[in-house]
Every structure is written in C-alpha cells, then in structure tokens.
Amino acid sequence: MSEAADRATSAGEAPRIGMLGGTFDPVHLGHLRSAVELHEALALDRLHMIPAPQPPLRGRPQVAAEERLALLEAGIGDTPGLYADDRELSRTGPSYSADTLAELRDEYGASARLVMALGEDAFSRLADWHAPERLFELAHIVVMARPGHALKPSARLEELIGHREVADAQALMRSPRGGLLRLTLPSRMAISATAIRNRLQQGQSVRYLLPAAVERAAVARRLYR
Ligand code: ATP
Secondary structure, eight states, rough: OOHHHHHHHTTOOOEEEEEEEOOOOTOHHHHHHHHHHHHHHHTEEEEEEEEEETTTTTTOOSSOOHHHHHHHHHHHHTTTEEEEGGGGGGGSSOHHHHHHHHHHHHHHHHSEEEEEEEHHHHHHHGGGEEEEEEHHOEEEEEEEOOTTOOOOOHHHHHHHHHHBBBHHHHHHTTTTOOEEEEOOOOOOOOOOOHHHHHHHHTOOBTTTTBOOOHHHHHHTTTTTT
C-alpha cells in the first residue's frame, strides 16, 4: 500500500485516490488546473496522472511516451497531491484504463474510494472503451466539464450510466466504486493539446497555455516542430 493509503488508513478513513489518464501530448494547464481543482473538490489523498504509451482509440501520439512523461513530471513539479505515474509505460500493447484501475485497486485495497476522472469529450466515447462496465466495477467515474465539449450521451452510454449518477462528492465518497459524478470545476479552460501542437508546429506562442517548465523543455528538445 502506498504512503497516501497508509496515512489515510491510519486516520481511520478509507483512502481517496484519483486517476487521470491521458495522452498528455503535451500536458497543459487545462490538465493541471483541473487536476488541482479535482484533488481539492474530492479531498483526494493522491491523484495519479498516467500517460498512455498507445491510447487505443486515437492515432499514434506525436512524441514518445518517455518524453511525455518527462514533460508531465516537469509540469507537476512540486504540486502537492499530484503524482506522475509511469506504470503504463512498462506495459506492452494498448493501454486499457480497466487494467490500470485494477492495479490501483489491488494497491490501495477494497475499501479505498477510487475515482477515474476524465473530461466530457473522453467520457462521451466511454461506451467504445475496452470493458466499459468493468470500469464501474473497479472505480467511480467523475466527468469534468470542458469548454466546447457539451455532453450528448449516446444510447449505449445512457445504458452504461443507468442509475449511477449522484449529486455531489459527499454522496460519491460513501462507497468505494460504482458511482458517476459530473463536476463543473471553478476554472474551466479551453486549452487542448491539439491546439498547442499546432501552434508549436507553426512557430506561434504557447506562453501561459502550459507551465513554463514544460514550454522550456518542449522548445529545448525541439518537440512538436
Ligand atoms: P488532444 O487535443 O491531443 O486530444 P487533450 O488536450 O484532450 O489532447 P488528453 O491528454 O487527451 O488531452 O486528455 C487527458 C484527459 O484530460 C481527458 O480525459 C481529457 O478529457 C481531459 N482534459 C484535457 N484537457 C482538458 C481541459 N482543458 N479541461 C478539462 N479536462 C481536460
């Protein structure tokens, strides 16, 4: 069990653990500010930010997984509660979130409040993911509002959601898994990695769209040119 789990368990409460997976090609302030506000809104002990080497439902990322992880580490810096987690880098084949959640569940134990967070754009495609029902058997799902990505659930997604939706974080945290919460975090940001890659490719400024350390590293390594 991790240090965070030890601490929470010794305080007599089940640990609250989040996972935010992504391509992070590259990580930006839309990810990082959402991560901080999610950590706060759910009173998480730790939020694992996990780059996928090969996300199953999209084209090959532009930059190698190790580079994306290094940018994520630079972006997180010393931010309390956020953790750049490299566990998917050692896996071969596609990166399935269900496998990652199963690992986290094993590490933190059956009573841990385990949350998989994702933006509305990613959630709208959830029914196409590998073993989507398994996600709810392992964790709660928290959907973060994202500017320009209003959610219109398909019939298959509606079916998957069923009666899982709860009104607030308190209701979600009453059980270790199986719930759905939609959250509108305070600082929604219309920032996407696609727009950042395009800007870098065209030699345009990306200042204040990503952390200064990430901008420096991307420029120094001539990434996304
Ligand atoms: P791309 O433009 O390459 O598709 P992206 O900016 O959507 O990338 P991802 O790495 O694909 O970034 O996103 C990882 C997770 O973070 C997804 O669940 C996504 O919905 C969420 N996310 C990304 N950007 C934001 C944002 N600005 N606000 C809230 N959630 C976000």
